[in-house]
Structure formats: structure tokens, C-alpha cells
Amino acid sequence: MKTNTYQHFFTGRPTPEIAQDLLGRTLTYQGPNGKVGGLIVETEAYLGEDDSASHAYGGRRTHYTESLYGNPGDVYIYQIRSHYCFDVVVQKAGEPQGILIRAIEPTINVQQMIKNRGVQGVNISNGPGKLMQALGIQSRQMDGQSMSDALLSIDITSKTKPQNIATSLRIGINPAGANYQAPLRFYVAQNPYVSKMLKRDADEENHGWEM
């Protein structure tokens, strides 16, 4: 049962562990121009009410953040400036933890994603707003839906194993107010589609995946 599999995957272990386990799994979107998607190469964990960087900090629960409080495997889509970003909701309902998908390596219908973005190369999807534009998602329409029946989903039945997983502080959060200085950003070391990637660190040979 797909629903139960989702529940099992997205609950019952620490959010940072789930965030790492998402690396190398395939994110797909069944869009109006066909299926598009790629391998997840970068994630960030947001730990809910006690995490000052979380939208649910201090129990903040509004119409806008409501879907963070939903079931494990639900979609949380929000907007920052003119960009849309995507979280997977994790942990049990009512516990507002989430994992931000920050970058993917395009693998499915790459030409369509190039078209959606208007650029080629790593800039197709090396950032949370960019990957959403690459997929062709430019609204909050799917916010609150379960991935088990949404057009947007993650294949949790298989993954391409990263050779090495690197960690860092999260990007773009206010360091002064952050309760969590912990390294809650995870990425596939040497994968060129990771955001803020230095060119000299990118491995053009195997993109950081196990062979």
C-alpha cells in the first residue's frame, strides 16, 4: 500500500536522517507537457516549533503554514519573493516538521525543463526556486495534497546512492535568531547541481554517485 509506505518512510526517525535518505531519490511531476523530474541532490531539515528558522516556529499556525501540520508525505508549497519552494512534510500530523528540497539533477525529460527555465546546464535546477520553475510548478495549487495521490511525488522505493554526503549550515536563514546552528543542510558531495557549488568541487565524471 503506497500510503502506508509513505507514512513509514516519513515518520519514526529523526528528520535530519530522513533528509539524508532523500538524496538520490527521484522527484517527478506529471505536468501538462508530460512527466519531468530528476534525482534529489540537496535537502534541508526544518525541525518545527522549536526551530527559529521554521515557518512553524513558536507554534505559528496560520492559513499559510497549515499544511506543515499535515500528514507525513504531504506537500508544502510556499512562496518567497517571486519564487515557489517545496517541502515534504514529515513526522506525525500536528508536528510541523519539513524537508526543503533544494536541488535536483535533471534526468526525466530534460529538454522540457530547459524550456521551462530558459537556460541550460546546472542553472536548470540548482536551487529551490529554480527546480520548481524547471518542473513547471508556479502556483500553490498542490499545497496540502498527499504525495501518494498528487501529481508531484518522490519515488521512495529506489535510490541512486551518493558516494559521499556533505553537510553544512542551512542557506539564507537569519544566523542571529537561529536556535539551530546545527548542520541541517545535506547534499551529494561533488554533484554539480548542488546550489552554491564551487566549480572546482564539482566532479564531472560521476556527479558524486556510486557507480
Add this chain to the structure above:
DNA sequence: CTCCCGATAGGCT
């Protein structure tokens, strides 16, 4: 390549 700044949209207090 790295740093810095302005643009831009929507929801909150």
C-alpha cells in the same frame, strides 16, 4: 569566482 544589492509577491501584525 565571490560578494553584494535590488527586484519582486504574498501573507502577517
Add this chain to the structure above:
DNA sequence: GCCTATCGGGAGC
């Protein structure tokens, strides 16, 4: 008005 889990362009190294 204020804030933000961003992006892309431009200046300077």
C-alpha cells in the same frame, strides 16, 4: 509597513 527557507546581474578581485 514589515518580513522572508530566492534569484540573477554587476562590480571587483
